[in-house]
Amino acid sequence: MRDDCIFCKIAAGEIPSQTIYEDDSYRVILDLGPAAKGHALILPKEHYADIFEIPEEKAGEVFRLAKNMAVKMKAALKCDGFNIVQNNGKVAGQTVFHFHMHLIPRYTDDGQDINWKPGEPTQEELKETADIIRGEI
Numbered sequence: 048m049r050d051d052c053i054f055c056k057i058a059a060g061e062i063p064s065q066t067i068y069e070d071d072s073y074r075v076i077l078d079l080g081p082a083a084k085g086h087a088l089i090l091p092k093e094h095y096a097d098i099f100e101i102p103e104e105k106a107g108e109v110f111r112l113a114k115n116m117a118v119k120m121k122a123a124l125k126c127d128g129f130n131i132v133q134n135n136g137k138v139a140g141q142t143v144f145h146f147h148m149h150l151i152p153r154y155t156d157d158g159q160d161i162n163w164k165p166g167e168p169t170q171e172e173l174k175e176t177a178d179i180i181r182g183e184i
């Protein structure tokens with residue numbers, strides 16, 4: 048646990064939160080600035096800054112938990128859709144540097160827009176990009 052990390056303190060229960068699920072390894076809390084009603088965050092109790100630091104096995108556990116929470120939250124909130132978002136790095140919108148996964152119930156006419164402006168690469172540019180990535184795998 049990091050003394051200077053707010054999500055470490057929330058995950059440890061030192062700072063109160065609206066907890067909707069907890070086990071030995073994870074706490075799931077309601078976001079203080081929700082995109083929509085029920086917006087929640089999965090917090091591992093151990094500190095990892097982001098997707099690059101979290102061990103592969105833990106990342107798998109987080110997504111399994113996300114699936115289970117989504118099913119329960121959909122039943123409870125009667126939402127119409129669901130976004131799962133996970134930001135890494137300032138440029139990608141991460142503001143709290145303790146790994147977390149956003150669970151965002153979506154409602155028809157909720158007025159939110161979780162989207163991006165699509166690019167228009169040529170087939171050649173797509174191939175070039177794919178070659179760069181494949182070179183690392």
Ligand code: 5GP
Nearest residue numbers: 053064076077078079080134140141142143
């Ligand atoms: P990020 O932008 O890093 O992906 O997401 C951080 C999220 O944490 C934001 O949606 C923000 O509203 C939420 N948040 C920041 N501080 C607190 C806090 O002290 N308590 C809770 N429950 N949520 C927080």
Ligand code: ZN
Nearest residue numbers: 052055094145
């Ligand atoms: Zn932390």
